[in-house]
Amino acid sequence: MAGTSEESINTRTAGHREPSRPSTGQQVFLAELAAGLRAGQVADDEETLTVYSVDQGPLLERHLPLAVVWAESVEDVQHIVRSCAAHQVPIVARGAGTGVSGGAHATQGCIVLGLERMNRILDLNPDDETAVVEPGVINADLNTAAAEHGLMYAPDPASYKMSTIGGNVATNAGGLRCAKYGVTRDSVLALDVVMADGSLMHTGHQTFKGVAGYDLTALLVGSEGTLGIVVGVTVRLKYLPREIHTIAAFYQDFRSAAAGVLAVGKARVQPAIMELLDNGTLVQLDELNGGDLQKRGKSLLLIQTDGFGAAAEADVVRQVLADRGATVTTEASEEAEMLVELRRNSRGVEVDDEFRVGEDIAVPRSRLVDFVAELEAMAARFQVRLKVVAHAGDGNLHPTFWMDRVDPATDADALQRLNAALDESIRVGLEMGGTITGEHGVGQYKLRWLGLEQPEPVRELQRRIKELFDPQGILNPGKAI
Amino acid sequence: MAGTSEESINTRTAGHREPSRPSTGQQVFLAELAAGLRAGQVADDEETLTVYSVDQGPLLERHLPLAVVWAESVEDVQHIVRSCAAHQVPIVARGAGTGVSGGAHATQGCIVLGLERMNRILDLNPDDETAVVEPGVINADLNTAAAEHGLMYAPDPASYKMSTIGGNVATNAGGLRCAKYGVTRDSVLALDVVMADGSLMHTGHQTFKGVAGYDLTALLVGSEGTLGIVVGVTVRLKYLPREIHTIAAFYQDFRSAAAGVLAVGKARVQPAIMELLDNGTLVQLDELNGGDLQKRGKSLLLIQTDGFGAAAEADVVRQVLADRGATVTTEASEEAEMLVELRRNSRGVEVDDEFRVGEDIAVPRSRLVDFVAELEAMAARFQVRLKVVAHAGDGNLHPTFWMDRVDPATDADALQRLNAALDESIRVGLEMGGTITGEHGVGQYKLRWLGLEQPEPVRELQRRIKELFDPQGILNPGKAI
Numbered sequence: 025m026a027g028t029s030e031e032s033i034n035t036r037t038a039g040h041r042e043p044s045r046p047s048t049g050q051q052v053f054l055a056e057l058a059a060g061l062r063a064g065q066v067a068d069d070e071e072t073l074t075v076y077s078v079d080q081g082p083l084l085e086r087h088l089p090l091a092v093v094w095a096e097s098v099e100d101v102q103h104i105v106r107s108c109a110a111h112q113v114p115i116v117a118r119g120a121g122t123g124v125s126g127g128a129h130a131t132q133g134c135i136v137l138g139l140e141r142m143n144r145i146l147d148l149n150p151d152d153e154t155a156v157v158e159p160g161v162i163n164a165d166l167n168t169a170a171a172e173h174g175l176m177y178a179p180d181p182a183s184y185k186m187s188t189i190g191g192n193v194a195t196n197a198g199g200l201r202c203a204k205y206g207v208t209r210d211s212v213l214a215l216d217v218v219m220a221d222g223s224l225m226h227t228g229h230q231t232f233k234g235v236a237g238y239d240l241t242a243l244l245v246g247s248e249g250t251l252g253i254v255v256g257v258t259v260r261l262k263y264l265p266r267e268i269h270t271i272a273a274f275y276q277d278f279r280s281a282a283a284g285v286l287a288v289g290k291a292r293v294q295p296a297i298m299e300l301l302d303n304g305t306l307v308q309l310d311e312l313n314g315g316d317l318q319k320r321g322k323s324l325l326l327i328q329t330d331g332f333g334a335a336a337e338a339d340v341v342r343q344v345l346a347d348r349g350a351t352v353t354t355e356a357s358e359e360a361e362m363l364v365e366l367r368r369n370s371r372g373v374e375v376d377d378e379f380r381v382g383e384d385i386a387v388p389r390s391r392l393v394d395f396v397a398e399l400e401a402m403a404a405r406f407q408v409r410l411k412v413v414a415h416a417g418d419g420n421l422h423p424t425f426w427m428d429r430v431d432p433a434t435d436a437d438a439l440q441r442l443n444a445a446l447d448e449s450i451r452v453g454l455e456m457g458g459t460i461t462g463e464h465g466v467g468q469y470k471l472r473w474l475g476l477e478q479p480e481p482v483r484e485l486q487r488r489i490k491e492l493f494d495p496q497g498i499l500n501p502g503k504a505i
Numbered sequence: 506m507a508g509t510s511e512e513s514i515n516t517r518t519a520g521h522r523e524p525s526r527p528s529t530g531q532q533v534f535l536a537e538l539a540a541g542l543r544a545g546q547v548a549d550d551e552e553t554l555t556v557y558s559v560d561q562g563p564l565l566e567r568h569l570p571l572a573v574v575w576a577e578s579v580e581d582v583q584h585i586v587r588s589c590a591a592h593q594v595p596i597v598a599r600g601a602g603t604g605v606s607g608g609a610h611a612t613q614g615c616i617v618l619g620l621e622r623m624n625r626i627l628d629l630n631p632d633d634e635t636a637v638v639e640p641g642v643i644n645a646d647l648n649t650a651a652a653e654h655g656l657m658y659a660p661d662p663a664s665y666k667m668s669t670i671g672g673n674v675a676t677n678a679g680g681l682r683c684a685k686y687g688v689t690r691d692s693v694l695a696l697d698v699v700m701a702d703g704s705l706m707h708t709g710h711q712t713f714k715g716v717a718g719y720d721l722t723a724l725l726v727g728s729e730g731t732l733g734i735v736v737g738v739t740v741r742l743k744y745l746p747r748e749i750h751t752i753a754a755f756y757q758d759f760r761s762a763a764a765g766v767l768a769v770g771k772a773r774v775q776p777a778i779m780e781l782l783d784n785g786t787l788v789q790l791d792e793l794n795g796g797d798l799q800k801r802g803k804s805l806l807l808i809q810t811d812g813f814g815a816a817a818e819a820d821v822v823r824q825v826l827a828d829r830g831a832t833v834t835t836e837a838s839e840e841a842e843m844l845v846e847l848r849r850n851s852r853g854v855e856v857d858d859e860f861r862v863g864e865d866i867a868v869p870r871s872r873l874v875d876f877v878a879e880l881e882a883m884a885a886r887f888q889v890r891l892k893v894v895a896h897a898g899d900g901n902l903h904p905t906f907w908m909d910r911v912d913p914a915t916d917a918d919a920l921q922r923l924n925a926a927l928d929e930s931i932r933v934g935l936e937m938g939g940t941i942t943g944e945h946g947v948g949q950y951k952l953r954w955l956g957l958e959q960p961e962p963v964r965e966l967q968r969r970i971k972e973l974f975d976p977q978g979i980l981n982p983g984k985a986i
Binding site: 479 | 687711719726727743941955986
């Protein structure tokens with residue numbers, strides 16, 4: 025499962041279930057499962073089970089899987105699914121485990137199906153501008169292969185160096201350059217899917233356009249492994265831009281930076297990347313990298329234009345932002361590019377020594393400034409600290425409420441205040457016409473808010489679609505819907 | 506229902522059912538229906554029934570609807586659907602009736618639900634870059650309104666001056682500029698849908714990105730009124746390009762022109778429009794417009810670049826095409842722009858005095874040249890004439906096999922030869938990894954080929970989704986899947 029890094033929570037307090045010995049029925053199942061696979065494809069040692077029991081999402085209660093099973097072929101996946109179907113064993117499919125909503129967390133009595141070994145690029149056709157890949161191919165590896173032909177796979181979650189295409193598909197992953205190039209769904213043409221009964225189905229088309237029948241492909245993208253196991257992905261590639269210009273604009277406050285995003289929009293320039301970083305994020309980046317960003321402003325808007333019009337677009341952007349009070353880099357954009365890399369690779373740099381809760385709210389672009397103002401007010405009200413990064417071109421914000429590590433004994437309500445701020449941010453985001461998840465997926469962690477966004481009939485329809493695809497409910501139960 | 510114009514068939518030979526008097530049950534239904542509507546919202550005179558019994562698709566057998574009913578509000582649609590549900594009366598929803606696959610053809614005992622009066626743009630937010638429209642809004646009207654803010658609604662089927670957004674959504678309509686800007690699905694963020702039981706459902710999100718739950722919006726887009734009646738559409742707008750460059754490249758044969766499409770791709774330039782016209786099309790355009798296109802070449806590749814990089818991209822395109830033997834316009838692009846307008850507005854210019862069968866095949870781009878060669882061979886083999894226009898950037902071809910009007914008495918096998926060529930083109934297109942419909946939809950006409958593209962389990966899954974949404978099967982039965 026893939027996503028970006030901004031959501032996190034201190035999980036050390038989450039419950040931990042000790043593994044129990046498999047029951048006789050489970051032993052029969054595990055024997056059947058192993059009988060169809062090679063040695064080394066199944067593990068049930070506690071260390072492995074523990075590592076594979078969670079993705080990078082917040083954990084409410086830890087379950088250890090019965091086993092971790094690595095598929096190496098479509099046939100393996102079919103065998104595994106059939107074995108699980110015969111014994112009603114839940115299957116949690118997993119790519120690199122970089123998801124941040126708990127979509128790949130193990131559930132009671134499940135197996136974790138690791139797809140990272142199915143990592144071949146089966147075809148890359150530069151004339152068709154398409155590629156066919158196994159689900160375990162790393163996003164960055166596909167991009168490296170495509171770049172040789174002047175092509176790119178556009179969706180670029182911050183986890184792109186680690187996350188898999190299969191995981192990106194499962195979560196309909198977004199990323200930095202989606203404002204211009206679209207999200208994962210917009211790049212997926214066709215899927216090979218192992219259904220809940222072990223049968224193999226092909227959906228979609230190898231062509232850029234195709235409208236035969238219902239769009240099962242789009243239904244499967246973002247379904248977080250609850251409707252089928254994706255074992256093959258046909259993607260459309262885009263042209264690797266030959267020219268890229270990067271602009272760093274510093275502001276004295278975050279709201280002005282957010283207003284800059286709308287000003288660029290009003291100039292009708294479509295940047296590839298528009299990232300917004302607040303003061304808290306600049307401070308953190310300085311701490312980690314020894315820079316002086318916080319001296320240059322209280323907020324940073326990073327914009328990248330690309331393609332044949334990149335220089336002209338960058339000129340317009342610089343002018344528009346400078347006119348509205350930003351301090352804009354006029355030098356060569358090397359430093360700005362370095363900042364984009366810092367932003368891109370921020371995964372894993374979260375400071376461990378703190379309490380924090382993070383989100384993935386998207387709001388209509390016009391509400392960006394208002395929403396940021398509300399977030400700042402909430403942080404003050406709940407006496408917690410705030411840092412925000414945003415894929416601002418999409419109105420997609422990743423606010424994190426946090427505080428320095430506190431002793432639960434002396435500040436018992438710390439986590440409570442963090443969670444209250446989090447809930448409030450969700451409520452206000454929805455009130456502004458937003459969504460609880462712009463790109464990370466509902467997974468397990470966000471189910472509690474889904475009812476605030478989607479009324480019961482919409483949720484019931486999804487449950488019935490799930491039943492249609494997976495009558496026994498063995499595919500990643502308790503996730504996504 | 507919207508689409509483009511290239512598919513057509515001589516329909517005068519299709520069967521015509523005389524209207525029969527409504528049964529007592531039908532009379533009760535019609536009375537109930539009318540009781541909830543204003544005068545002028547229901548018609549059952551034969552002329553109206555006849556006009557509304559078909560869209561612009563080929564007709565196999567004509568059925569007259571029981572009535573034509575025009576909804577003027579969401580509540581009207583709910584009343585109409587509830588009345589139909591209570592009496593198991595099929596509902597064929599219809600926008601402007603410009604579809605070319607028979608998706609809006611009346612079926613036995615149905616009503617036709619006209620949505621053209623629901624034509625208000627409910628909201629157009631230039632900061633959010635979104636619009637909310639009723640289904641009957643004409644595509645061009647939305648574009649006119651958006652243009653005032655420097656925005657555009659990108660999907661542009663050739664019927665854009667007539668077709669409705671609701672119809673575009675129903676067929677997931679394509680158009681000329683989708684290679685760069687995507688198809689209808691890529692511009693639709695959210696839908697308001699009246700379900701088969703008359704309830705109102707909202708799917709999707711007002712934000713550019715959103716991954717909460719399954720993508721019901723994408724499932725509904727392209728479902729041709731078989732899963733629900735779309736009564737509201739939230740679309741994302743794109744930036745109206747300030748600069749456009751248009752290039753006309755003439756070739757001595759069609760295959761070289763098709764190869765030019767790949768050459769532009771290899772130069773990694775993404776034009777907004779890439780239209781390919783063969784000799785037959787040039788001859789027809791000359792006949793209709795008094796031009797001399799056919800003297801300038803046997804095939805024409807029309808390319809439009811747009812945006813800040815338009816001039817630089819056009820330079821590369823001209824160079825690439827000229828290097829490979831095309832005669833490229835070097836003058837100002839006015840004439841080329843006029844040619845694009847001719848191509849855009851080719852709807853309705855089909856010569857009535859001929860037999861013809863047309864298609865909407867898409868193939869992977871690398872097979873474009875091969876497929877064109879195969880089409881030419883088929884035309885020769887079946888002794889029929891061929892003309893082809895193609896949205897070549899997408900690999901989406903609209904070949905038409907035709908012959909001058911013949912007397913069925915003396916050339917009995919004329920239609921048979923045309924249909925044999927048509928079937929063969931479908932078979933070969935599929936063999937090349939193509940689809941039977943790139944953008945027009947399956948409707949009623951293409952059901953006979955759907956089984957060649959999609960195996961039975963994929964079709965069965967779609968039937969079960971249909972049953973889930975519409976247990977009584979009253980929503981546009983016998984279409985799309």
